[in-house]
Amino acid sequence: MELIHRNLLIGIHDALQETFFEDRKYADKVIERLLKANRKWGSEDRKVVSQIFYDIIRWKKRLEYYMGEGAKPGNIYKMILAYCLWTKTHYKKFEEFDGIKNADILNKLKKNTVPTKAVEYSIPEWLAETLEKELGSKWEREMEALNEQAPTILRANTLKTSAKELVSDLNDENVESFQIRNYPDAIQLAEKKNVFLTSAFKDGLFEVQDASSQKIGELLDVHEGMRVVDACAGAGGKTLHLAALMKNKGQIIAMDIHGWKLAELKRRAKRAGAHNIETREITDTKVIKRLHEKADRLLIDAPCSGLGVLKRNPDSKWKIDQDFIDRIKKEQQQILQDYSKIIKKGGKMIYATCSILPSENNEQVETFLKNNDGFSLIKEEKIMPSEGFDGFYMALIQRNT
Structure with a gap:
């Protein structure tokens, strides 16, 4: 049985404390800061810390059942112990930490049973009910997939290279990867590595x-010389893909309500060599009205529950609730109604989410089409987590002439 050093254990403890109790910070930002603060840790140590950190977040509810109590600021070490005993990895006797008892945990592990499906898949009870209501019997298969670790997928920037060339370039830097069938610009890392340090x-x-996210840009059917609007651009992952698909020709207007995200997009665009992107912060309704019937293509990557990407963001299931989902559905419908006016007659738009709930996806599109005679559905695609990559929904809609 492998040992885990005390300084790594303390690092994991402090990171979990931040994520669960100190302003409920985002896990990816917490682990990034932890690893930056401990640059002397070797690559294997960093890998162990990241794995245990994310696994405990992912399996929080199940671990609380083994512990016999909920997560509290004072029992994070007990949660780590429960994880180590359950997985039989990285276990070290915890005598140096007062009050840690493992007898109850071991008794529950020997029984090898859990009281509810929510505990089995480590999700809140309300979420288990919502998933079963919306997905039926297949919800368990999807939750099983969402509890797996997400692969690292890269998109080759075709303004500068190809997927095949990128595999070769990364191999020269000791990063092994391979192309993914039916995803022309995607490659997958053979194992997790910090690719941000590479040339x-x-x-x-x-x-x-992610590979599923790359499908959205392809489905939008953009061409050189078009005017394209990315209405919920964020930090611009899909915007940059659209720029590459358009070969830097035409215009992309990237909009968001958060100026700091658009600032990050500008930095990424400069690195990518994407020169046809203009950013506009949505400060009031006039920003949208000025674009009415001005775009050939529109991307609405709508705010959503994020339930399709729990593989990479497991902490989000502890940060949302049913009220949040109800609010976000109203926001989605409002965004569809308001932003759809941006498309020219004869133009096309995509409504997309990284959710797996029909109420956020096809049901939203059905409601929109019912209330707007001038639009028609061309194609929709649902990608479920059990298929291997992130869960996504995308609908290609045309504004009729």
Whole structure:
């Protein structure tokens, strides 16, 4: 049985404390800061810390059942112990930490049973009910997939390279990867590595973007010379893909309500060599009205529950609730109604989410089409987590002439 050093254990403890109790910070930002603060840790130590940190977040509810109590600021070490005993990895006797008892945990592990499906898949009870209501019997298969670790997928920046060339360039930097069938610009890392330290990243040869997310840019059917609006651009992963598909010709207007995200997009665009992107912060309704009937293509990557990407963001299931989902559904419908006016007659738009709930996806599109005679559905695609990559929904809609 492998040992885990005390300083790593303390690092994991402090990171979990931040994520669960100190302003409920985002896990990816917490682990990034932890690893930056401990640059002397070797690559294997960093890998162990990241794995245990994310696994405990992912399996929090199940571990609480083994512990016999909920997560509290004072029992994070007990949660780590429960994880180590359950997985039989990285276990070290915890005598140096007062009050840690493992007898109850071991008794529950020997029984090898859990009281509810929510505990089995480590999700809140309300979420288990919502998933079963919306997905039926297949919800368990999807939750099983969402509890797996996400692969690292890169998108080759075709303004500068190809997927085949990127595999070769990364191999020269001791990063093993391979192309993915039916995803022309995607490559997958053979094992997790910090690709942001590579020359290939600094030279703008790729972006980290899941394979399912890459489908959206392809479905939008953009061409050189078009005017394209990315209405919920965020930090611009899909915007940059659209720029590459358009070969830097035409215009992309990237909009978001958060100016700091657009600032990050500008930095990424400069590195990628994407010159046809203009950013506009949505400060009021006039920003949208000025674009009415001005775009050939529109991307609405709508705010959503994020339930399709729990593989890479497991902490989000502890940060949302049913009220949040109800609110976000109203926001989605409002965004569809308001932003759809941006498309020219004869133009096309995509409504997309990284959710797996029909109420956020096809049901939203059905409601929109019912209330707007001038639009028709061309194609929709649902990608479920059990298929291997992130869960996504995308609908291609045309504004009739």
